[in-house]
Ligand code: HEM
């Protein structure tokens with residue numbers, strides 16, 4: 109029940125499209141980081157991860173990523189790698205950011 | 209160009225058909241990711257940061273207009289309208305969907321291409337001098353040997369489960385444009401005393417986390433002995449190479465830990481056995497391969513158009529200065545097409561640009577194109593008289609950047625804009641450097657300069673052999689860039705030396721500028737290149753310049 113330094117979310121890549129996805133509170137998937145289910149609790153985090161990993165026919169490579177809670181109450185990425193994953197490549201405007 | 213025979217064609221089609229079934233099984237849930245991953249990697253399919261990525265082999269970097277047009281079609285139909293040419297002379301598509309990949313592989317097979325052995329612990333795509341068959345300094349075109357190596361290594365039963373990936377590079381010229389000394393095996397064509405061409409064999413070069421310059425294990429191997437000699441090397445590696453630790457499994461570690469003398473003795477012993485057992489490839493196959501690389505029918509008609517265009521058009525003149533190289537036939541030139549427009553992504557080409565390149569190759573270039581390890585496209589055989597027309601067409605397609613070999617001709621790996629292994633971005637650094645120095649209009653004044661950037665320690669961007677190398681790292685959650693100086697990937701290969709602590713992205717450009725200013729101040733004459741000056745001066749003045757008014761970030765890092 110250890111509270112952790114950062115809240116966490118579960119992220120993965122979609123099996124079919126390969127793009128970045130996040131686990132929602134309903135156990136489904138969203139492409140929007142702000143809609144991800146957030147947990148502050150280490151056991152709960154493991155439980156969410158297990159829900160993700162039980163869907164190998166949908167997703168690839170699920171893992172827990174640190175988040176912070178923004179002013180709007182939605183999760184935001186902590187590490188720059190996760191921030192890039194929410195947007196797509198930064199060399200020019202294409203990928204996820206262009207499809208939103 | 210080499211054309212598939214029935215065996216090659218059937219082999220590639222059968223592999224695609226197999227993979228199509230495996231993809232179906234993955235999608236219908238019969239295969240888990242753990243089961244599927246090795247299968248997709250064997251077919252060049254990676255999962256990257258934002259999407260799948262398909263890596264397509266371009267053997268020894270050679271392709272014809274039909275193949276280039278097919279790559280354009282694939283980019284448009286199944287990707288986002290562009291492709292990325294890499295330092296391994298391959299092309300990568302950054303956005304394929306899993307279900308489309310078998311169709312893409314079939315489309316590749318239609319033009320005799322595939323993605324086999326672009327991943328895994330096997331002998332990878334053999335890379336070659338991108339000027340092969342055209343260069344004025346060449347002894348012989350090395351590509352017949354490269355093609356023989358491709359056929360020999362493809363699905364060779366003994367070499368499908370090596371300790372680690374294995375990369376071979378080959379050149380037929382004394383001026384090494386293929387970075388042979390930083391490959392697992394480098395082959396440099398040389399002549400023996402009787403004047404016959406054969407190969408100097410260099411083993412154990414490599415970059416990555418433990419960069420090493422390869423060691424010469426034999427000054428001269430006659431052509432007829434090359435395959436058994438390479439089999440001997442691979443056999444020694446297969447048996448003695450470490451398998452306990454992925455980071456120590458490349459042949460460079462074996463060579464380093466064993467010592468050049470002992471490893472040479474082991475290879476020679478294995479070679480004596482191997483030579484007796486070796487079944488030479490059938491003479492008709494060798495003849496067919498040689499014929500496939502016969503020089504095109506050169507048109508030697510004299511014309512003044514080239515000289516006239518140079519006299520009349522300063523833009524053309526400056527293009528010729530940097531982007532046209534001497535051809536073995538004096539009526540011809542080798543045209544390097546830069547995929548490094550200022551502010552662009554090094555190595556990217558749009559489908560439309562690929563078609564323009566294909567058209568130009570067909571119309572003016574004996575239907576040949578090359579991909580260089582420096583992420584540019586080469587038209588190896590263009591009649592000088594046609595170069596002005598080629599230049600005009602390139603200009604229209606945004607492909608006439610006149611910067612080959614200069615500061616903005618940067619190698620950058622995909623880095624954290626695409627790559628799942630990255631610790632930092634590399635492409636935006638290349639974009640910033642190019643844009644910054646473009647504004648200063650100093651590029652020509654600075655002269656030959658190779659900047660190479662990798663987004664992690666794997667060194668796919670060859671930073672260790674850049675005159676200025678940049679390595680992107682993750683320092684406690686912030687992108688941080690280490691600089692190396694004095695690297696060299698040619699026949700005088702050298703691993704660059706680290707200057708010291710790294711720089712935050714914002715401090716990196718000022719540091720690069722300080723290095724270049726130091727060079728401009730201290731060079732003897734305008735003819736002394738950056739690398740020559742560095743070799744004369746050593747690292748000290750450059751370190752003083754970048755750590756002089758020490759940036760806080762540099763000290764802290
Ligand atoms: C899917 C993306 C990629 C992955 C997963 C990947 C992986 C790796 C790894 C793990 C190494 C280190 C090997 C070692 O030290 O033993 C490496 C080295 C290398 N890769 Fe990549 N790489 C990728 C993309 C690229 C690209 C785009 C290029 C060409 C631009 C490239 C060219 C190279 C080269 C030249 C080396 C260094 C030479 C060597 O020691 O093998 N790689 N790569």
Ligand code: SF4
Pocket residue numbers: 621622623624627628629630631662663664665666667668669
């Ligand atoms: S050097 Fe690192 S970041 Fe760059 S492509 Fe290779 S593995 Fe990816």
